[in-house]
Each structure stands twice: as structure tokens, then as C-alpha cells.
Amino acid sequence: AAMIFMSIGRNPLAGLIITYAAVAGGFSANILISSxxxxxxxxxESAAQIADPAYAGRATMNYYFLIASTFLLVIIGTWVAKKFTEPRFGSFHGEIEKLEPLTALEKRGLKWAGIVTLVYILVIAFTVIPSNGLLRDPATGGFLNSPFMAGIVPIMLFFFLLPGLAYGIAAKEVKNDKEVAEKIFKSIADMAPFIVLAFAASQMIAFFNWSNIGSILAIKGAxxxxxxxxxxLPMMIGFVxxxxxxxxxxxxxSAKWALLAPIFVPMFLYLGYSPAVTQMAYRVGDSITNPITPMLPYFAILLSFAKRYDKNIGIGTLISSLLPFSVFFAIGWIILFAIWFLFGLPLGPGDYIYLK
Known part of the structure; x- marks a missing residue:
């Protein structure tokens, strides 16, 4: 982002700030189902089962709201960038780096990655859109309780894996299955801290179930x-x-939700609210202060890149530059959430604000 801004005569620091705010502040908003x-x-789901052992959720429980949020945050982020960020940093007077043109192999790799992506999307659409599609419920032809929804994780896995393989082979980045395995191993190695965290979180949720602390806190809190x-609505905004x-x-x-979910999900469930709306409120609150917290690991990465273009820049300057994004993202996103809540709109396919 910094290099793109710099290549068109704009301040690379503005590009860094705007992109970081979009990724961090709009962390949950997406038009695709993500990991x-x-x-x-x-x-x-584990937290909801403290109060309702039969509860089964879906990865798409917040999908409709997140799609709407994506477009809203793009509009707000663009306005904040034009109103606050770019005027603050002004023009750039340092040495301008130019983007290197793509090589012939890179162009070939991107071409084949695009072709594979398009083919994969068409295949999935062919198995989902028709009422008798292969990935629909074979008994009812429905979409909500279908093999597609149950298999969303491997479907998303191949959505990224296959184009990546196509690019690697066409661009000659990988030559055999051994090199592919090495790259996958390296990626999984980077996930080691999360795997350890997930193990600890699962133990904590299991302890809540075993001790009944979660049920007691949820019932008494409700x-x-x-x-x-x-x-x-006031309770939900307070939770945000x-x-x-x-x-x-x-x-x-994930660490934060593992702490909060065993208390608030069953508490709100006892009050008649679905786990989907509790999770959605959490995701709004979790995202809006991401840009300004130095506890986010990526903040240090942002600072290190920023120093490439301004050696004197510090944490205070970055936080003050990111603060308008957090403030206006919070205002806009909470207003959207309030509208969704008051009109009782579905949060995702088959998931509503109140328990059905």
C-alpha cells in the first residue's frame, strides 16, 4: 500500500495508515466466509451448549450483517482517509521507490491462478445453485442444512489452495510435491502459537462445563x-x-472470545437472544479498537514499516492518526447494528436475533 501510494505521488505513510485501519478496524467485515x-x-457453539446442549451453529450465522458492514466501512474509511489522514501527512519528500513490473512468469502464474479460481467458483455454483444440486440437502433440496454448509471449511481450503498451486506451478515457484509440502509445513509452523492457544481455550471451556460456573454466572447475570x-438494544450496545x-x-x-463467550452467550440465550447476535455484537466490539491498541502484534509491524519513510515517527503519532478510524467505525457500525436489531433482520441464513 505504501509503495502504491508513493508510485502515484502520494504519501506512503497515508497508504500504510489507511490500509492498516481498514484491515484491523474492519477485521470482522467480509464478503466471504473466512477462517x-x-x-x-x-x-x-461450545459456550451455547452450556445452556442448550442441543445447540448447533453455522459458520454463516453473521454473514448478511458482515456483507452490509463491509460496504459501510469502506464508505466511512474512505471519508476518514480524505478528511483526516491524507491532509495530516501531506506530500512526500523522500526518495521515491518505483514498483517493479511483473515478470513474464509472474503474469503467467496470475493468469492460471485466475483461471483455476473461476473454474472452481463455477463448479461450486453448479453444485449449489440448482435446487437438485449435489451439495444441497438430498432429502429436502434445502441450503441451510446441506453438505455445502457442513463442508464450508474444506471448500474454503481448496478455494485458496488450488489457485495457489496453479500460480506456483505456472510461475515455476514450485517444481514438485516436496516443495509444496515444505511451503505448507512452513505456513502451519507459523500457526503454532494459535494451536497452543486453541488447546488452552478448549480446556477452559471444558472446565466451565464441568464446574457449572458458566451456567451459574449466566443464570444469575440474566x-x-x-x-x-x-x-x-441498550444491553447489546453495552456489550459491544x-x-x-x-x-x-x-x-x-479467539483468546478474548474464549474468555467472554462461556459467560455472555448462555446469559443472553437465557434472555431469549440467539448466540448469533451475541457473537455479532462481540465481533463489532472486537474490531473497532483494533487500530489503536498497541497490544495487536501487527502494530509493531506497522511501526517498523512506517520508520522506513519517517525515522522520527513513533507510537503516539500512529495511534493519533488511527484514532479517527476507530471513532467513526464505532459510530457507523453501532448505528448499523442498532438498525439491524430494531428491525429484527436476519443476521445470516437461518440465524436471527431472537431464538426461534
Whole structure:
């Protein structure tokens, strides 16, 4: 982003700030089902089963809301960038680096990656869109409880794996299956800290189930909220703000949700709210303060890249530059959430705000 901005005569620091704010602040918003949807679903489902052992969730439980959020945050982010970010940094007076043109092999790799992606999408569409499609429910022809929804994880895996393989082979980045395996091994090695975290989180949720602490806190908390008449939209907005504050201290989305879900998911479930809306409120709160928390590991990466273009830049300058994004993302996203909540719109296919 910095190099693209610099190559067209704009300040690379502005490119860094804008892109980091978009990725970090709009962390949950997406037009595709991502690994985060699957990850949070596992924690939400386990937490909901404290109150309802038969509960089964879907990775698409927040899909409709997240699509709408994506377009909203793009509009807000663009306005903030034009209003605050670019005027603050002004023009760039350092040495301008030019982007190197793509090589013939890279162009070939991108071409074949695009072809494979298109073919894969067409194959999936052919098996899902027709009412008698192969990946629809064979008994009812439905979509919600279908092999497609049950197999969303391997479907997304191949959506990224196959184009990657096509690029590697066409661009001669990989020559045999051994090199492919080495690259996959390296990628999985980078995930080692998360695998350890997931193990610890699973033990904590299992302890909540075994000790009944989660049930007790959820029931007593629900009774307290009802006694105070603090339910509905004010309660949900309060929960969003709690998550936003906790995010300043614990940046990991999965670690934070593993702490909060066993209490708040069953608590709100007892009040009649579906786990889907509780997870959605969490995701809004989890995202909006991401840009300004130095606890996020990527903040250090942002700082190191920024120093390439301004050796005197520090944490304070970065946070103050990112603050408008957090503020206006929070305002816009909470307003969208309130509209969704008040009109009772579905959050995803078959998932609603209230329990059905």
C-alpha cells in the first residue's frame, strides 16, 4: 500500500495508515466466509451448549450483517482517509521507490491462478445453485442444512489452495510435491502459537462445563439484567463497548472470545437472544479498537514499516492518526447494528436475533 501510494505521488505513510485501519478496524467485515467465522463458531457453539446442549451453529450465522458492514466501512474509511489522514501527512519528500513490473512468469502464474479460481467458483455454483444440486440437502433440496454448509471449511481450503498451486506451478515457484509440502509445513509452523492457544481455550471451556460456573454466572447475570430492566438494544450496545475496551488489553480475537463467550452467550440465550447476535455484537466490539491498541502484534509491524519513510515517527503519532478510524467505525457500525436489531433482520441464513 505504501509503495502504491508513493508510485502515484502520494504519501506512503497515508497508504500504510489507511490500509492498516481498514484491515484491523474492519477485521470482522467480509464478503466471504473466512477462517475467523469458523474459529469463532466453534467457541460460540461450545459456550451455547452450556445452556442448550442441543445447540448447533453455522459458520454463516453473521454473514448478511458482515456483507452490509463491509460496504459501510469502506464508505466511512474512505471519508476518514480524505478528511483526516491524507491532509495530516501531506506530500512526500523522500526518495521515491518505483514498483517493479511483473515478470513474464509472474503474469503467467496470475493468469492460471485466475483461471483455476473461476473454474472452481463455477463448479461450486453448479453444485449449489440448482435446487437438485449435489451439495444441497438430498432429502429436502434445502441450503441451510446441506453438505455445502457442513463442508464450508474444506471448500474454503481448496478455494485458496488450488489457485495457489496453479500460480506456483505456472510461475515455476514450485517444481514438485516436496516443495509444496515444505511451503505448507512452513505456513502451519507459523500457526503454532494459535494451536497452543486453541488447546488452552478448549480446556477452559471444558472446565466451565464441568464446574457449572458458566451456567451459574449466566443464570444469575440474566436474572440481574432482567431485574434492572437492562435488556434489548441498550444491553447489546453495552456489550459491544465492553468488548471494545477488553480488546485494548487482549488483542487476540479467539483468546478474548474464549474468555467472554462461556459467560455472555448462555446469559443472553437465557434472555431469549440467539448466540448469533451475541457473537455479532462481540465481533463489532472486537474490531473497532483494533487500530489503536498497541497490544495487536501487527502494530509493531506497522511501526517498523512506517520508520522506513519517517525515522522520527513513533507510537503516539500512529495511534493519533488511527484514532479517527476507530471513532467513526464505532459510530457507523453501532448505528448499523442498532438498525439491524430494531428491525429484527436476519443476521445470516437461518440465524436471527431472537431464538426461534
Amino acid at each position: 475467523l467465522d469458523v474459529l469463532l463458531l466453534g467457541i460460540t 436474572e440481574l439484567l432482567q431485574a434492572l430492566n437492562f435488556t434489548g 463497548l465492553i468488548c471494545a475496551f477488553v480488546n485494548l488489553l487482549i488483542a487476540s480475537a
